Amino acid sequence: MLFAVRMDVVLPLDLDPGLRDELLATEKAYSQKLQREGKWLHLWRVVGEYSNLSVFDVSDNGELHDLLWNLPLFKYMSVSVTPLAQHPSALAG
Numbered sequence: 328m329l330f331a332v333r334m335d336v337v338l339p340l341d342l343d344p345g346l347r348d349e350l351l352a353t354e355k356a357y358s359q360k361l362q363r364e365g366k367w368l369h370l371w372r373v374v375g376e377y378s379n380l381s382v383f384d385v386s387d388n389g390e391l392h393d394l395l396w397n398l399p400l401f402k403y404m405s406v407s408v409t410p411l412a413q414h415p416s417a418l419a420g
């Protein structure tokens with residue numbers, strides 16, 4: 328199942344710089360592991376915002392929920408999820 332996910336990140340201004348660096352490094356490693364596993368298909372920066380648009384390929388809603396819940400930055404994000412289906416006019420699926 329494919330899902331488009333938008334993540335908007337807001338880090339507290341007073342977040343300890345060491346903790347911030349550690350969180351970002353952990354987030355990067357986590358996302359790259361899921362990309363290598365073929366679960367996180369696309370990861371795009373939204374121009375001008377601390378946000379990304381991503382596409383996930385997972386088995387069901389529960390797997391997506393768990394992947395998102397375990398994002399190291401999850402507590403600093405707003406997340407919106409859009410389930411995707413094939414478009415009948417699409418050349419590539």
Ligand SMILES: O=C(O)CC1=CCC(=O)O1
Nearest residue numbers: 336354355358377378379
């Ligand atoms: O920077 C972001 O958009 C948050 C994020 C998601 C995966 C990652 O590595 O950073």
